[in-house]
Amino acid sequence: MIELIGYIGAIALGVCALPQAIKVYKEKNARGMDKYYLIGWGGGMFCMAIYTNGTIGFYNPLMLSYIANALFLSVITFYKLFPKD
Numbered sequence: 001m002i003e004l005i006g007y008i009g010a011i012a013l014g015v016c017a018l019p020q021a022i023k024v025y026k027e028k029n030a031r032g033m034d035k036y037y038l039i040g041w042g043g044g045m046f047c048m049a050i051y052t053n054g055t056i057g058f059y060n061p062l063m064l065s066y067i068a069n070a071l072f073l074s075v076i077t078f079y080k081l082f083p084k085d
Helices: 002-015 018-027 035-055 061-081
Strands: none
Touching: 002 061, 018 061, 035 061
């Protein structure tokens, strides 16, 4: 049961950035996103993924969230760096 709760939480956290990534992709720019926010988000995810992998292991619900967020962050960062105006 506790693992199911973990997966539900990981899915919820993993899809939080999806609407923003879709918006940025459609508009082809991330003008409203602060670069320091993106750096903090990416750095925090990277550190937590390393910590989680070292303590719990790669195959856990949190890693699903980090992988999903890394994909969404990549889309947002790409259009922050290379906006299509």
